[in-house]
Amino acid sequence: MTEPLHDELHDELHDALRAIVGPSHLLLDPAAMAPYLADWRGRYTGRAHAVVLPANAAEVARVVAACAAARVPIVPQGGRTGLVLGSVPDTSGLAIVLTLRRLDRIRHIDAANRTMTVEAGCILADIEQAAAQAGMLFPLSLAAEGSCTIGGNLSTNAGGTAVLRYGNARELCLGLEVVTAQGQVWDGLRALRKDNTGYALRELFIGAEGTLGVITAAVLKLYPQPKASLTALVALASPQAALDLLGLVQERCGAALTGFELMSDYCLRLVAAQFPALPTPFAVHHPQYALLELSSPESQDHACGLIESAIGAALEAGIALDAVLASSNSQSLGLWKLREHIPLAQAAAGKNIKHDISLPVSRIPAFIDQTGAALQAAFPGCQLVCFGHLGDGNLHFNVAPPPGAGHEAFLIHQQAVNRIVHDNVAAFHGSISAEHGVGALKRDELVRYKSAVELDMMRAIKAALDPLGIMNPGKIL
Structure with missing residues (x-):
């Protein structure tokens, strides 16, 4: 010590x-x-x-x-x-x-190679804007993009709403510049999509949360700007229906499907209560909703044809109960605000017990049903604020107190709630952290859910790269 x-x-x-x-x-x-x-x-x-x-x-x-x-x-x-x-x-x-x-400079944009070299302190929204001004797309998109930095995004291997199509931060990075725990600068800023010359050192620092070294710059992948983007909100009877809809839309739309978000009715009721100025797309409430985003490299008509065909088939098959298709950019933004305001609505309503988990996509409906039942049995009347990126298996599975119960008093049950949720995650072969990282908050949980072999390998890497133990101590390990 x-x-x-x-x-x-x-x-x-x-x-x-x-x-x-x-x-x-x-x-x-x-x-x-x-x-x-x-x-x-x-x-x-x-x-x-x-x-x-x-x-x-x-x-x-x-x-x-x-x-x-x-x-x-x-x-x-x-x-x-x-x-x-x-x-x-x-x-x-x-x-x-x-x-x-x-460290907030955009050092270089290589349009022909479709890459951008940026410093770690660049705000994510500024990177997105710089890419757009160059006629390209950087697809990492998070609710905190106006204030989060790319160094933090890479250090936590951030996800966001477009992982289904483009992957998370790890998949969007080609090279890194890192200051090691000894104070040396490793220049790994290679803008290469193929480089098989030994250990993938870049992979060690992405997702390491600053425990192995300090990311100071990165080479990021850029993509062509889509010719059109369409958003739809689909009403559903259950998480299983959402999974069925995902399969149908993937089959019909392929890579054009860039986002698929699941939101429960309780989530949208929470948003409506805290932000009444936001749109209310349906006249009646439905148990679940899926927010779909399609991007077409061809035209608006092409994107519209794809999404209308898919939703029409879902309605005809009884998978979907109702649907709203945004007819303008403002309507699309309004639908996305419903999703993006869920965390804000939670914060305004009071404290709750949060979980950022990932599961095999096929197991999500059963997990929601079984874990929800277990929580209700242990804490009758508790409210499940369940939403997230169904397309890549990432759920924000949050638990709020029963109506009328005190939020502070409910937080004393956090350890018991976590045990139910995380044990079920492990039983379904999932992960207790999907895109938020481990930090200090979930450090002790790793001992319960990772094998001794895996932890020993992680500790060996830490000891090799940071033998003095000075890099972000107490985080992850």
């Missing part, structure tokens, strides 16, 4: 860091540091003895080298939108926070 620094050693390190980044980019005042110490949900606040804001990879390397020499832990931080306490320090006050927000 890292020992606390004496005041004089603190001062020596602060002097070294100040010389690297400049006085205005070393924060020591508690009020100035405060925004970097709290998690996005506002439930947890850590401590640090400094916040450091380097301007480039060379400065990051020098900061890491100085901290390694002083045996001081480092907590890398991007947009601080994570949900598992992965980018905030613990309460010991031993660590520095290394924020990458000043």
Whole structure:
């Protein structure tokens, strides 16, 4: 375990860091540091003895080298939108926070190779906009895209709404620049789709949550802009009907299907209660809904023909109960707002117990039915806020208290609720973290759900790349 620094050693390190980044980019005042110490949900606040804001990879390397020499832990931080306490320090006050927000340059766009080289502090929405201005598409899309950074997206292997068509962050990255735990810069910014020259080092750092090194830049894949995009909301009787609809639409539309989101009726009722100005597409309520997004490389007519044919077949077969097809961009945005406002509606309604899980797509209906029944038996009247990316098997399976019950009082059951949900996830051969990561929040759960062999391999990698244990300690392992 890292020992606390004496005041004089603190001062020596602060002097070294100040010389690297400049006085205005070393924060020591508690009020100035405060925004970097709290998690996005506002439930947890850590401590640090400094916040450091380097301007480039060379400065990051020098900061890491100085901290390694002083045996001081480092907590890398991007947009601080994570949900598992992965980018905030613990309460010991031993660590520095290394924020990458000043590394915000788009270094290069190669239109012919369909790649973009960006720094880790670039905001995701800015990357999407830069790609669009170049006539191309960067398809990673998240609710937090206006504030999350690409370094954080890669460090957590973020998913989002277009994984079904384009894959998650790992699939969208060709190369990385990384500062190692020793303060060296690894230039792996290769814009290659084929490179079979040894171990895939890039893969180690994506999804590692800053525990092995600091991602400072990345080469991202770009795609042609679709000629047309259409959105539909389909009413369904059950999760099984949603799975049947997914299969039908995939068969008829193929790669044109870019998004397939599942939302329960309770989710939309929650959104309607908190955001009454948003659209109400159906006159009556239905048990489940699927939000479909189709993108066509050909034309609007082609996309419209595909989605109308698929939905028509689903209605005729009794898979779908009703459907609404957006006829304009504003209507499409309105339908997506229903999905995107579910987490906001949850937050406005009160605290709940959240789960970010993944399952084989074929097992999702049975999981929802069985896990929902188990939760009702243990906590009668609890509300299931179940929504997510059905197309890639990722559910946000959240549990709210019964009507009239206190939210704070219900949170005392979090461990028992987690045990029911996560044990069922394991029984269905799923994962307890799909796109949010592990961080500190789910670290101890890994011991229950990963084998000793797997954990030993992970610890061996950590020990090899970060032998001093200074990179984001207490996260994942």
